[in-house]
Amino acid sequence: MTITIIGIGLIGGSLAITLKENGFAQRIIGVDVSQDNLDKAIRRRLIDEDMGLEDGINAADIVVLATPADAMLHLLPQILDKVGPQQVVIDVGSTKERLLAAVKRHPSRGRYVATHPMAGTEHSGPEAAIPGLFEHKCTVLVDTGDSDPDAVKMAERLYRSIPMRIVQLDCLSHDVHTAYVSHISHISSFALALTVLAKEKDESRIFELASGGFDSTVRLAKSSPDMWVPIFRQNRDNVLDVLDEHINQLARFRSLLIKNDFETFYRLIQDANEIRRILKK
Amino acid sequence: MTITIIGIGLIGGSLAITLKENGFAQRIIGVDVSQDNLDKAIRRRLIDEDMGLEDGINAADIVVLATPADAMLHLLPQILDKVGPQQVVIDVGSTKERLLAAVKRHPSRGRYVATHPMAGTEHSGPEAAIPGLFEHKCTVLVDTGDSDPDAVKMAERLYRSIPMRIVQLDCLSHDVHTAYVSHISHISSFALALTVLAKEKDESRIFELASGGFDSTVRLAKSSPDMWVPIFRQNRDNVLDVLDEHINQLARFRSLLIKNDFETFYRLIQDANEIRRILKK
Numbered sequence: 410m411t412i413t414i415i416g417i418g419l420i421g422g423s424l425a426i427t428l429k430e431n432g433f434a435q436r437i438i439g440v441d442v443s444q445d446n447l448d449k450a451i452r453r454r455l456i457d458e459d460m461g462l463e464d465g466i467n468a469a470d471i472v473v474l475a476t477p478a479d480a481m482l483h484l485l486p487q488i489l490d491k492v493g494p495q496q497v498v499i500d501v502g503s504t505k506e507r508l509l510a511a512v513k514r515h516p517s518r519g520r521y522v523a524t525h526p527m528a529g530t531e532h533s534g535p536e537a538a539i540p541g542l543f544e545h546k547c548t549v550l551v552d553t554g555d556s557d558p559d560a561v562k563m564a565e566r567l568y569r570s571i572p573m574r575i576v577q578l579d580c581l582s583h584d585v586h587t588a589y590v591s592h593i594s595h596i597s598s599f600a601l602a603l604t605v606l607a608k609e610k611d612e613s614r615i616f617e618l619a620s621g622g623f624d625s626t627v628r629l630a631k632s633s634p635d636m637w638v639p640i641f642r643q644n645r646d647n648v649l650d651v652l653d654e655h656i657n658q659l660a661r662f663r664s665l666l667i668k669n670d671f672e673t674f675y676r677l678i679q680d681a682n683e684i685r686r687i688l689k690k
Numbered sequence: 691m692t693i694t695i696i697g698i699g700l701i702g703g704s705l706a707i708t709l710k711e712n713g714f715a716q717r718i719i720g721v722d723v724s725q726d727n728l729d730k731a732i733r734r735r736l737i738d739e740d741m742g743l744e745d746g747i748n749a750a751d752i753v754v755l756a757t758p759a760d761a762m763l764h765l766l767p768q769i770l771d772k773v774g775p776q777q778v779v780i781d782v783g784s785t786k787e788r789l790l791a792a793v794k795r796h797p798s799r800g801r802y803v804a805t806h807p808m809a810g811t812e813h814s815g816p817e818a819a820i821p822g823l824f825e826h827k828c829t830v831l832v833d834t835g836d837s838d839p840d841a842v843k844m845a846e847r848l849y850r851s852i853p854m855r856i857v858q859l860d861c862l863s864h865d866v867h868t869a870y871v872s873h874i875s876h877i878s879s880f881a882l883a884l885t886v887l888a889k890e891k892d893e894s895r896i897f898e899l900a901s902g903g904f905d906s907t908v909r910l911a912k913s914s915p916d917m918w919v920p921i922f923r924q925n926r927d928n929v930l931d932v933l934d935e936h937i938n939q940l941a942r943f944r945s946l947l948i949k950n951d952f953e954t955f956y957r958l959i960q961d962a963n964e965i966r967r968i969l970k971k
Contacts, residue, residue, distance in 0.1 A: 527901040546901055576898050586893065589886050590900040594907040597878055599962040600939035604932065605870050606964055612867065616968045617857050619871040620808040620827055624969055625906045626875040631966050634959035642952050649947050651885065656940050658881035659933065666930050671923050678915035681880040683887055685912050687897045688905055 413438040413469035415462070415484065417450040418636075419530065420501050421475030422538025425455045430540060433570040440465040442480075450535040466491045471563065474500040479639035482511050489517040497560045499524045499567070503587055504643040505551045505580040519557035522564040525549040525583065526573060527591070531631040548573045551583045588647035593655055595629050595637060596648070602630035694719040694750035696743070696765065698731040699917075700811065701782050702756030703819025706736045711821060714851040721746040723761075731816040747772045752844065755781040760920035763792050770798040778841045780805045780848070784868055785924040786832045786861040800838035803845040806830040806864065807854060808872070812912040829854045832864050869928035874936055876910050876918055877929070883911035 412434040414421040421439075428434040439456035441447050447459040462484075466472055472488055474481055481502050488498055489512055498521045502508060505523050512518055526548040530537060548568045553561045568575055578586065605627070609615050641648055665674045693715040695702040702720075709715040720737035722728050728740040743765075747753055753769055755762055762783050769779055770793055779802045783789060786804050793799055807829040811818060829849045834842045849856055859867065886908070890896050922929055946955045 527899050529903060547898055549899060586896050586899050589889050589896055590904045593885065594882065594903050596940070596943050597882055597907060599959055600936060600943060601875065601878055602962040602965040603939045603958065604874065604936045606961070608870050615867050615870055617828055618808050618830060618867050619968060622810060622875050622910050623871045625909055626878060627965050628906055628969065629903050630962045631969065634956045637959060638952050638956045641947065641955065645947055649944065652940065652944050655881060655885045656937060656944065658884045659877065659937050662877050662881060663930065663933050663937065666922065666926055671919050674922065675915045675919045677884065678880055678918060681883040681911045684883040684908050687900060688909065688912065
C-alpha cells in the first residue's frame with residue numbers, strides 16, 4: 410500500500426510514522442508547500458520520498474490530506490479532480506461542515522471519506538511528529554453515507570491498524586462536539602496566557618511561582634495560529650456559542666465572589682468535580 | 691528532628707514522605723481532625739504515629755500546618771500559644787494576607803515562618819500523597835522580616851533538603867501572584883468543566899471525542915471544594931481582579947469572532963505563544 414500524505418506536520422508526520430511502523434503502508438510519499446518541511450521529514454524518516462502534488466496523488470492508493478483547514482478547502486476539490494475509482498482520499502481536519510459543502514457535488518465525492526483522528530499536541534511541524542500519538546484514541550468518521558462503502562472500509566482499516574476507536578457522526582454534530590471538547594480549550598488557554606503575560610509587564614517575577622496546575626491549563630497556548638485560526642474561522646458559529654457559555658460560567662463564579670456566596674460556589678465546584686467521571690486517569 | 695504535620699492530606703502527606711526519606715526528619719507525627727485520614731497515613735507509612743493537637747505540638751521541633759486555609763485561621767494562633775522559643779512553626783497555605791494578619795501581634799509571631807511550596811495535584815487526602823511532588827519546584831517565604839532569623843534559617847534548611855528553590859515575597863505580592871499563576875487556572879477549569887457537562891445533557895456522547903488537550907485544561911476541575919473555597923474566600927479581591935481580566939480577554943476573542951477579524955485573532959494567538967518562553971518543556 411502506498412500512502413501520500415499532503416501536509417507533513419504534527420498530524421501528517423505522526424500518521425506517517427505510525428502507518429509505516431505497523432506495516433499498513435509499504436511506502437509513504439510526502440507532499441508539502443515547504444521544501445524545508447519535506448527535507449526534515451526525509452531526514453527524520455517520516456516519509457520515503459517527496460513529490461509534487463500531482464505525482465503524489467497519482468502514485469497513491471490512499472491520499473491523506475493533513476494541511477491546515479484553510480488549505481484543505483481548495484486542495485480537496487483539486488485532489489478529487491485527479492483521483493481514479495480505485496483510490497481513496499481522507500482528510501484529518503478538525504472542522505467538517507464547510508469542507509464537506511465544498512465537495513458536495515463533486516463527481517468523485519464517493520472516493521472521499523471525512524475523518525478526524527482526535528489527538529494532537531501543542532507543537533507543530535514535522536519535528537513535532539511522534540509515534541504513538543493516535544494509539545487508542547478516537548477517530549470520527551463524518552457523513553459516511555456520502556462516501557463509497559469500499560472507501561469507508563479502507564479508512565476504517567487504516568484507523569483500526571493504529572489502533573484507534575471509531576465513532577460516526579454527521580458533520581453538524583461533529584463541529585459542535587469539537588467546539589466543546591477541543592476548540593474552546595484552546596481559546597481558554599490563549600486567553601489565560603494573555604492574562605498572565607499582561608501582568609508580567611508590572612510583575613516581572615510572576616512566573617517564578619508557576620507550577621504544574623498553571624502549566625497544564627496554558628500548555629495549549631503554545632499552539633500555532635497557522636493551524637488554529639482557520640479552524641476558528643470555519644467553526645466560528647459553534648465556537649461563538651460555546652465561548653458565550655464559557656464566559657457565562659465564569660461570570661457566574663464572578664458574581665458569586667462579588668456576593669460572597671461561597672455556599673453556591675462550593676456547590677458549583679462539586680458539580681464541576683463530576684468531570685472525574687469523564688477523565689478517568 | 692521531629693516534625694509534626696497538622697493536616698495529613700495531599701500536601702502534608704507528601705511533605706511527610708519526602709522529609710522522612712531524605713533524612714531531614716527522624717520522626718513524623720500526624721495530627722488530623724479525621725481519624726480515618728490518620729489511619730490511612732499510618733498504613734501508607736506517611737507518618738510514624740498520630741497524636742492530638744497539644745501532644746503533637748509539644749513533641750515537635752518543627753510544626754507544619756497543612757490544613758485547608760480556613761482551618762489555618764483559627765489553628766495558627768492556637769499553635770503559637772503553645773510553642774516554646776526553640777520550636778518553629780510553618781504553614782504551607784496558598785493565601786497569606788489574612789493568615790498573617792491573624793497572628794500579627796502574637797507574642798510568639800517570631801517562631802512562625804509563612805511558606806508556600808508551589809506544587810500540588812488535582813487529588814486530595816493522604817491517599818493522594820506522593821514522594822517527589824515538591825522536588826525542584828519553588829517555595830515562597832513570605833514576610834520573613836517578621837520571623838526570628840533562626841526560624842527562617844530552619845524553614846530554608848527544610849525546603850533546601852527536598853530540594854526546592856526559595857523565593858521571598860511580601861504577603862500582598864504573594865497573594866496577587868498566586869491569584870494569577872494558580873487560583874485563576876482552577877476557576878477556568880471549573881468553568882470549562884461545567885460548560886461541557888451542561889452540554890452533555892443534550893449530547894450524551896460528547897465526551898467520546900475528548901482527547902489530550904481537553905484533559906489537560908479540565909484536569910484541575912477535579913480539585914476539592916474543601917481546599918479551594920477557603921482559598922477563594924481569603925483571596926477574593928485578587929481573584930476577582932484576575933477573573934475580570936480573564937473574562938475581558940475571552941470577550942476580546944469573542945468580539946473578534948463576531949467581527950470576523952481573524953487577522954487580529956492571529957496576532958493575539960502569536961502574543962499568547964509567548965508563553966513558550968515560560969513553559970520550557
